[in-house]
Amino acid sequence: MSKPVVITTAAPSADEQLARRRRKYVVMMACRIPCLVLAGLTAHIWWLALAFLAVSVPLPWAAVLIANDVPAKRKHPVRHLPRRELSPGESREGRRE
Numbered sequence: 001m002s003k004p005v006v007i008t009t010a011a012p013s014a015d016e017q018l019a020r021r022r023r024k025y026v027v028m029m030a031c032r033i034p035c036l037v038l039a040g041l042t043a044h045i046w047w048l049a050l051a052f053l054a055v056s057v058p059l060p061w062a063a064v065l066i067a068n069d070v071p072a073k074r075k076h077p078v079r080h081l082p083r084r085e086l087s088p089g090e091s092r093e094g095r096r097e
Contacts, residue, residue: 021067028063032056 012020035056042048 017070021069025063025067028059028066032059035059 011017035052039049039052039056042052
């Protein structure tokens with residue numbers, strides 16, 4: 001016996017996906033601002049300021065890549081019902097000819 005297709009596993013709508021991607025972008029870009037501020041505040045400790053800058057430089061690039069990444073569509077196998085053998089003289093509609 002095969003399992004039925006569950007409709008609750010449907011992918012989120014395009015609007016929901018866009019909202020989720022926007023949130024990810026905003027969060028990543030919001031993390032960049034404190035990194036830049038901390039780099040300025042710790043300028044007297046050069047290695048710490050450089051570390052904050054090193055973290056903040058690739059953030060816009062990564063944020064754009066993640067925000068533009070659309071989830072792959074899931075492929076569900078198509079399950080067909082087995083065909084019933086027809087008796088002689090019977091049509092597909094189930095009526096005798």
